[in-house]
Amino acid sequence: MGSASSVLTQYDIEEVQEHCSNLFSQQEIVSLYQRFCQLDRNAKGFISADEFLSVPEFAMNPLSQRLLKMVDGLNFKDFVAFLSAFSGKATTQQKIEFIFKVYDSDNNGKVSFNDILEVLRDLSGSFMSDEQREKVLRQVLQEAGYSKESYLMLDDFIKVLGRSGLKMEVEVPVD
Incomplete structure (x- = not known):
């Protein structure tokens, strides 16, 4: 190889x-x-x-x-x-660990309000203003028991996303 x-x-x-x-x-x-x-x-x-x-x-x-x-x-x-x-065989935990790495762009093992905001900005583009994104994110975090000052660790992601029935699959074509 x-x-x-x-x-x-x-x-x-x-x-x-x-x-x-x-x-x-x-x-x-x-x-x-x-x-x-x-x-x-x-x-x-x-x-x-x-x-x-x-x-x-x-x-x-x-x-x-x-x-x-x-x-x-x-x-x-x-x-x-x-x-x-x-992979369709990947566990929910493996998928969440991957998502956590996407959010944790500086690899410090924690996700801040600003890290999540950056992802929201990437996902929503010009469809939402920064003010709207911040408002939505504050509300979502508050409902989950977190604040703007909170840092989310991998365990937090597992707790929040583990119940979501996460679907994230790509089929590998086999010749």
């Missing part, structure tokens, strides 16, 4: 499966590897932010700039681990 142009061995496939908690079948990993190689245009063994932006669904995502920080320079194993949160 050193360079993207090499062929996956059975050992490589099993290693990647283990790395992503067996959330993808061997066939899915082979398909993901083919897609990884297509994205890794220069066969460097990792995918750059620019290469990720070549995926239309990714480029159009309102959170693409946040996600780019998470994906820039991923090798194949980490690429699959990144995508594992979108």
